[in-house]
Amino acid sequence: MAKIIVITSGKGGVGKTTTSAAISTGLAKRGYKTVVIDFDVGLRNLDLIMGCERRVVYDFVNVIKEEANLNQALIKDKRVDNLYILPASQTRDKDALDIEGVQRVIDDLAKDFAYIICDSPAGIEKGAMMAMYFADEAIVVTNPEVSSVRDSDRVLGILASKTKRAEENQDPVKESLLLTRYSPERVEKGEMLSVEDVKDILAIPLLGVIPESESVLQASNSGQPVILDEESDAGKAYEDAVGRLLGDEVPHRFLEVEKKGFFGRLFRG
């Protein structure tokens, strides 16, 4: 039975697609057959971040419209076994998504995959609704600032009322918080909400905290999911988050300002 996880946030630019790429790559690396679907029809980005934009022939909308079959549209990742990408269409808009079509594609994928990761577009309109509708779990990506937290709160309300699980009175969608672009230095200066502030407002379990890191931008630009950069703090933090997603107890890192000792100062500059 495939597990369907939506990566959502409400607000744009907080790191949903980066997270979708990292989490799906992390799951595949651990041996789970994983597919990541780009629901951002019209503003397709996931293929860029996954570095497969030149290999897109058919897309999600083609499959929904039955213009292509799934195997034609799925792109196999070249770096990690077990990882597939279902790209969005760049030339269509969200109206091309319909609930029966999405259901059919997800049902088909569920026969074959252990994890289906749905990369939601920003907003709470049709694309975002479609991405979350069939979810078993939701990872709510939030930046430590008030507007992002407010939007996440809104999305959590929608997850609790507008998803298939909610409508059919099943167990609720399991929600977890992923705090991205976290900077302990700025929290210390009072310029940013702390992990505790955000946890207090949203009142859901913390899946991980991804520190603000240059390696995220580099990774995006080079089409390499940041989790594959095993040296970077962000890559390590995503690796930890994947562990927690699978039920491991992993202590949180990168929450405190790094105290650089003498050697640290010498070598890390």
Next chain:
Amino acid sequence: MVLKSKNKIQVERAFEFKGRMLTLTVLNVIENDLAAIDQQLGEKIAQAPEFFKNSPIVIDANVFESIDLKRVANIIRDHQLVPVGIIGGNPKQELLAADIGLGVFPKIRAVSSDKSDRKTKNNKEPETGSLNSVTGKQQTVENTQEQLVPVVEITKSPTMLIKQPVRSGQQIYARGGDLVVMSSVGAGAEVLADGHIHIYGSLRGRALAGVQGDTQARIFCNNLDAELLSIAGQYKISDDIPQDAKNGLVQIYLDNEQMKIQGL
């Protein structure tokens, strides 16, 4: 109209009662002149015969104790309207209404009857009979609700219990009773109750207690960071809430129409 029988499959439950908010047309008598009412009603209906055809009509018997209800009802029927009940009548009229097959809508509360009276006076040209379409929260609609719902709502549980956080964009209304929220009310969320509101987490959104006018209603919360507080229509916005009142267990109540915020 208000009764709905849906379940044909289950024989042991052939119907259910439902309270519904409906728009009803009220015939508000301004002059006790039945001939004039008859004539003007005809003129009014001639303007939009399809709109009025078979419309249910409530007779407002508020103003004239002596009005001949039976004849008013017949005049209404003659114009192909359907008189369904009276509102605001005295006990004698209510008995008569039952005799001639009309329902009785319970008396309107002081506040809303006041409003509708004012509305009638302000909006009406001096004519003898007027058809006054009443919508939304005004008299007849509330009365429909009150008449039918108590069986379900008040005997079952007057208190609404919410266990999950109330998230931004959500609105929760405990009609006819108190509201208990076991978690927080987020910024951009709104909770309303006819009675008290108890919030065991933080209140960051809007809380409106006593929305039907109960000045005794109170709001209780743990950590007050509300966008808006209101009791029986009196309100305070975030900027008006003193900083020192914000921490810990707090109650908000009305004291001589003044909103008080007090630690507990």
